[in-house]
Amino acid sequence: MSAQQVKFWFQNKRTFSKGKMQRWETQNHWVENERLKTEHQAIMLAMQNKTCLKCRGVMVQTQDTSERQRLYTENMRLKEELLHATTYLKEGLRRNGMSLSWARN
Numbered sequence: 001m002s003a004q005q006v007k008f009w010f011q012n013k014r015t016f017s018k019g020k021m022q023r024w025e026t027q028n029h030w031v032e033n034e035r036l037k038t039e040h041q042a043i044m045l046a047m048q049n050k051t052c053l054k055c056r057g058v059m060v061q062t063q064d065t066s067e068r069q070r071l072y073t074e075n076m077r078l079k080e081e082l083l084h085a086t087t088y089l090k091e092g093l094r095r096n097g098m099s100l101s102w103a104r105n
Contacts, residue, residue, distance in 0.1 A: 001009075
């Protein structure tokens, strides 16, 4: 076999492997997309009917109170984290003699 034939053989092998990997990734993405579509449809249907998926009964407003409370707590924590980070950034900029227009105070 000549060197050029070996070169083309390896080139074809790489091209085939890349194509095979792309087809595999495309198939996985398609399957994931279908799963997400199905899940989305189930959620939208449950929201429209306002029924519990487990017992098929009408949902009561108090059922989401714990989730709202968790989200409220997380929101407050994130706001506090943002305040600390902004303060830290302002202090660092001040020490280096720099400032940002939005970071004044």
